[in-house]
Amino acid sequence: MRLTILGGGGFRVPLVHAALLGDHAEGRITHVTLHDLDAGRLDAVARVLAEQAAGVPDAPVITITTDLDEALRGADFVFSAIRVGGLEGRAVDERVALAEGVLGQETVGAGGIAYGLRTVPVAAGIAERVARIAPDAWVINFTNPAGLVTEAMSRYLGDRVIGICDSPVGLGRRVARVLGADPDRAWIDYVGLNHLGWLRGLRIEGRDELPRLLADPGLLGSFEEGRLFGPEWLRALGAVPNEYLHYYYFNREAVRAYQQAERTRGAFLRDQQARFYEETARPGTPALRTWEATRAEREATYMAENREAAGAGEREASDLESGGYENVALALMRAIARDERTTLILNVRNGSTLSVLDSEAVIEVPCVVDANGAHPVSVAPLPGHATGLVCAVKAVEREVLAAAESGSRALAVKAFALHPLVDSVNVARRLVEGYTAAHPGLAYLTRK
Incomplete structure (x- = not known):
């Protein structure tokens, strides 16, 4: 079985590789192709993987490439783990939002909308390429905002794209x-x-x-x-x-904590990962040990501002252990490739699962997975307060998709203005102005 990882120079790729190294059964992944636009990052991650695989006789063969079509040919599974604009883009998303007094987190609120507007056109283009070059491949989407991006890709791939999250x-x-x-x-x-x-x-x-x-x-x-x-x-x-x-x-407390933080989360990760890639490029650097130390610091500081605002203290040791999205991905691939029926919480098209949403809406629910893909399990209706929030945020996602498809600046403003965490249409307008000025990737938003 052949796996292609888009965003193969990403920092979390070694987690996926480590999970693959533990799978020795028939039908396992034997070839992994890493694709990235940054050859230097690909080389750094390939060094980490080589050290991880030392002493593992049946470790998957690793290939690296910057050519997307080459990466997709012959793939059985495609992981989409891209970050449009890189971590500098995430840091900008946070900074622009916080300057307006609203949340800049990469998947929630203004920051999530900005990231979605940059990412959806790229993800849709990838989905079109997969449908043409590797039509039998299953796409597993890691790219944030995961539900929104999965829905964008499903318009080209149907149920052959499945979103995953470890939360x-x-x-x-x-x-x-x-x-x-x-x-x-x-x-x-x-x-x-x-x-x-x-x-x-x-x-x-x-x-x-x-x-x-x-x-x-x-x-x-x-x-x-x-x-x-x-x-x-x-x-x-x-x-x-x-x-x-x-x-x-606790939005007010979270925004205040982020505004008072020395650095935003995106800026912290941008600087931290830049050091990792710089160090790993030096001859003689122990790539795996450097990656492990960087990852430990990354996990320990996850949602630190929220825990500080809540007085929740430090993360428990058990929450720092591996076993997250990479193991969900491995279980998903096993179930499909080997017809090993299992149940996983996944991002899939709704069908008739939640009656308040249409059948094409991507939701996150328990699914039975087999050789035919992921099938959402029937669930009880949400209570009113949750239904209202889900419907409001899904409406925002639909405006993001429409703006990305049409290039409409007015729809982009509408997406920001309708979000429950953006409290003014004027703030929404200023957010669009700030983000389009800061991100070349939003230059397509030209229509009124």
Whole structure:
């Protein structure tokens, strides 16, 4: 089986490779092609992978290329893990938004819209190329904003593109551990959009144990989301939100914390990763050890501003362990390639799963996966407060898609103005002005 990784010079590629190295079964990935526009980053990541694979006799063969068509030919699976504009683009997204007093996070609010407007045209172009050059390939989308980008690609690839995220998996595993259950044996009732979902139940041998968690303040305060949102709010909701909902429920505090931070998250990662690639390019640098040290620092500082605003303290050691999106991707590929039926929380087209959204809307829900792809499981309706938020954010995503397709500046303004975390049409107009001035990739927004 052949895997192509678009964005193959990205920092998190070694996580995927490490997961592949642990798979020795028949039908495993035997060839990996890394594609990136930056040859220097490709070389750096290839060095890390070579050191990772030392002593593994059946390690996948690694090929690197900057030619997209060459990368796609013969692929069975394609991972889309691109970052349009790089981390400098992310830092700009944050800075422009915060200057207007609104959130600049890369997947939520103004920052997410700006990133989506830059990324959707590129992702759509990739989807068209895949459909033409590798029509039988399955595309697994890592690219943020994951739900929005998956929906953009699905217009060309249908159900052969599946979006993944490790946030719901991590949430489910944390809740299961707190309840003393094996995370791999628990059924997680989770539904929403990417970075906008709620864990509404956790069934162990058919019994929902979430009420026991919600009734125990000690248990609620013992894991990441409990400390982030507070036991009182979780009991009021009757559910455990995805950590990204902290940006919605505590928006004022989150924006203030980001404004007061020495550097935004994007600026921190931009500088940190620049050092990694620079160091790894030097002859004699231990590439794998350098990558591991950089990654440890990256994970320890994840959502640091939100935890500070909530008084949640440092991340638990268990939350710094590997086992996130790369293992979701491996399980997804195994299920499709080997027809090993499994259940995963994925970003897929809605069909009739959530009646408040149309069939083409990409949602994030448990799916049964087999050789024919991912099939969303029937779920109970969302409560009113969650339905309102999901519908509002999906409407914003649709405006982003329409603006990207038409080049309409007016639709871009509309997308910003309709988002629940942007509080003024005038702010939306200034955001579009700021982002188009800062990003050459938004020069296409010329129509009124």
